[in-house]
Amino acid sequence: MKLSSDLRAFEGRIGYEFKDPELLIRALTHGSISSSTRPDNQRLEFLGDRVLGLVMAERLLEDDPKSAEGVLAPRYNALVRKEACADVAREVGLGEVLKLGRSEQKTGGRRKLALLGDAMEAVIAAVYRDAGFDVARDMVLRLWGDRIGKVEADARDPKTSLQEWAQARKLAPPKYVEVAREGPDHAPEFTIEARLDNGKVAQARANSKRQAEQAAAKALLDALESAK
Template sequence: MKRSAALKDLEGRLGHRFDRPELLTRALTHGSMSGPTREDNQRLEFLGDRVLGLVMAEALLERDPDAAEGQLAPRYNALVRKETCAEVARDCAIGDAMKLGRSERLSGGRRKMALLGDAMEAVIAAVYVDAGFEVAKDMILRLWGDRVDRVEEDARDAKTALQEWAQARGLPPPSYTETGREGPDHQPVFTIEVRIRTGESDSAQAPSKRQAEQAAASALLGRLEGGA
């Protein structure tokens, strides 16, 4: 398959030259441009989300071997959430190469967070299929850069972010309930459930109530935004 100048430029920014450039083309094709002879990027997006998740889970475990699950969860969600994928996509100028239908182009689709995030995940899958996990992993860690190192700061106040999400939709603040406590007094593990008015909820465990609340808020926010 002959490469366009746009694809060559994007390959340079990604740091990967495709053996099968049609994979990159598919990863950049939004559903508004799909057809009988042109596949869109939805299946690749599904796969790329899982590849990204594994890479980030490994990276977080390696960087902090002593962290509890309740500490790792909000960091993980901050790294794989759609907003972060869209930020990385903007850094790589993926929007410039996306293939969009006329309505999406006219409505600013190249700048939309959801479309950019989906395309970034699809590109990850395209690299994975083209060259394998290690190449995809190297690209992800390179493109995410210092986000992995500063993720604790970025993920620290998930409760505020969830409250802002709810308020933006005319909902009251989320409620937090302690649903369990295990372990000795000097080393307790708290289980906290967070719930919003529309019924969606999630829960998390951590050594303190505050950490568990943050982890639960981050987990629920990740699901809400992932389904947005």
């Protein structure tokens, strides 16, 4: 099978040419356009998440042989979370080659964090399936680049940081309440409100509850910081 010119250009941006082009096409196929003869990228995303995790865990252990797990874990989380994957996806122009249904295209699917992050993980799995772990690892390390060395030792996801903020002030753990859900079943958008016992709240929207909770926690942390 011969790939289109835009997919060939994408191969150039990630630095890998597929022996089995069908793997790349599947990695870029969103559920909104899949069919019985055209599978989507969900299974590859599941695998790619694990490949990415192993790559980053291995690299962090190599780069810092003395730190305890409690120090390494936040760095690891910062490198493998959907936000990081989506950032890399944007850098390589993944959104431009995503295969989406009409509804997703109309609602800005090529720019959505969840879709980009999932597809990036699927591409990692596709490379792993096509060429093995060593090649996939080399691609991941190349694309993540300076992020690995620059990740902060005290990196925390926003929900963890907000919980620690509350605990330090003897408040109950933050609550996350779903206040709205919109969009079709295959591409929902959640609005989540983060709440603290002191009455402070903040809302955020995203394509998954987890991402919306993280975004709401970050919004609340930013508000607390600006109020100092």
